[in-house]
Amino acid sequence: MNNKLETKDLINVGIFTAIYFVCFFAVGMIGLIPIMLITIPFFVPLVGGIPFMLYMTKIHKFGMITITGIICGLLMMLTGHPWPIIIFTLIFGLLGDLILKRGDYKSVKHTILSYAVFSEWMIGGMVPLFFMRNSYIKMIESGYGSEYADAIRNITPPWLFYVMIVMAFVGGLLGALLGKKILKKHFKKAGIV
């Protein structure tokens, strides 16, 4: 089998990255409500699981998830997120690809695991909040006023970072399962998968 990415694969990457990113952005809007900000790493992978599981059925070659990751990272930077996000999208994209390859692109278990691991890239957006904490909160304070900054500071104790890692993973797992279920219920019948 030819292992190089062909144009058809690249077009598929484009289509599914587009819809994945739209889901990401639509769900990410809940982050404007301060208390909901911390639930983003859970809800986004949950909703994104449906398009992504369909995407997974189209992946038979190495590198597609990595490209999706890089593009998501670029778009995130374009919409004003701090730069560390691109490192995360790259690393977790590669990991997702590696896991999928281990399962030979067929194994259901590896598909679900791969998506859950890939979902960890969202943590990249949270890194400045925890590891460059002071300067980031100062930035929020000067930009959004001290009440919002205080609210952010109070609801994000440092240990929350590790909780978020778990949340993203669990969200990814559940999202993948939900996606699988919906694939089975609708797309198999319609002959798309």
Added chain:
Amino acid sequence: MQNEIMLGESSSKLKLDPRTKLWLTFVISFVLIGAGMSWIEEIIKMILVLIPATLFIVEGKVKKGFFYVGLVFTGLCLEYYILAEVTGALNIVVLILSGTVNRLYPPIMMGMYTVSTTTVSEFTASMEKMRVSNKIIIPMSVMFRFFPTIADESRAINNAMKMRGITKIDMIRSPLVYLEYKMVPLLMSIVKIGDELSAASLTKGLGSDKKRTNICDIGIHFIDLFLIIVSLSAFVISIIY
């Protein structure tokens, strides 16, 4: 908007280089989302806010341009004068309102301008000039082609759902059902359209190994240079402050 995207060259009046537009989108979102409230930053914000407005007005979309400027300035006034006066829950509400309008609207407008005045050909040509790999260019141009399609399809599905009595309230009342009823038809049509697009572009030789030619006239002209210098200085100043 869709016709615009399909054309080889955009019919826009002011032919900005796509690289300029991307750079402007990046600077506007970077500066506005992060900017503080000192006077120099306020001036930078004003200038950046006015860029997409001017572009839209030059393009002939006068109403859109003025509406946007009015909205953003209302938001700025809200943030500047009202925010300090109120406390507690009301403060958060005002903050979210003004914050959304001020910080998210300008980048979105700039993004809309970029997408609606750049054709896929122009985008590809400029990316090739930046020596970006095909592995990034193809998915990216497919994405830009797809965002308006997703919006259209989503609108159509919303209408169809309304007939079945499923409205936006169900997003809260029964999110899983809403998600399923919205996502499944959306994915179905997107996949179909994607397959067709794939076939069409392969027929047009996108898969060939030969280097593709492009007739789009891409280049940095005087007006590009001017906008780049303005936004670059805004970018540098906002980083220093």
